[in-house]
Amino acid sequence: AARRGRAARVCVVALRSGRFAGAVFEGRRQTAHRTFSRYTTRRGQGGAQSAIDSSGRAPKSIGSQLRRHGERALAAEVRSVLVEWRLEACDLIVVAAPRAMRSVLFAGDEAPIDPRDPRVQRLPFGLQRPTLAAVAQAYDRLGLIVVHPDTPAAPREGHGDPPRPPPSASEKEEARVEKAPEPTPAAPSGASRRLLEACEAGEARPRS
Structure with missing residues (x-):
């Protein structure tokens, strides 16, 4: 969480196909x-050279040698930049990188980012091409994900209120009395029925 009295410091890093884009934000400011x-x-064919090499096919062409050199240079420069940014001061580190390139960020004793760090999160949506504009847009979208702490969440099964103790004998009796149905009046007998009909017709006379 952000320290009290200042905006959260967020680093967004995007890495793909030999391209890197990253930025550090504090509130609306890009620092x-x-x-x-x-x-x-390879132009038009895709696929990192390291992935081709790891598959057992290690071409020795000039192009493959240049691509290997490019991968090493990319990894070194990315790590240098992230160390320079002092990520330990960030509240959140958001990463967008394919599995094949995550070793640049996470692998080795000198990796700039520890994947076990709880501040490190994967970007929860896709990013097309690693550019500064795409990184800034991703940061803006992340700002739309708001958690309202005053809105009660529906309790999950097993995580709700503690179970209530069983009702006492007096509570059971009260509940039984409250739920008892109203008594149904008995149907009037023949004499009673004739008396009621006479009263309704105004013919009944009090006895002298």
Whole structure:
């Protein structure tokens, strides 16, 4: 959570296909940003060179050597930038990166981001191309996700109010009396019925 008296410090990092874009925000202010790209994928074919190498096919062409060099340069520059930004001072670190490139951020003893850090979260929606504009838009969208603490959430099963103790004998008796049905009046006998009819017709006379 943000420290009291200042806006939350949020870092948004996007990494894909040899491109990096990242920025640090404090409220509506952007305090740091960087973008750069390196040649790491074959033009028109996609796929990182490291992924091709790990599949057992390690081409020795000039292009493949350039792509390997580009991947190493990209990783080194990304790590240098994130160390420079002092992520330990951030309240939230949001990452958008495919699985194949997460090692740049998380792998090794000198990784700039610890994936076990509770401040680290995956971007909950897609990001097209890592650009500064896309990172800023992602930060704006994240600002729309608001939690209202004064709105009670529906209790989950097993996590609601504690169970009430069983009712006492007196409470059971009160509940029984309250729920007892109204007595149904008995149907009048023949003589009573004739007397009621006479009263309604005005023919009944009091006995002398």
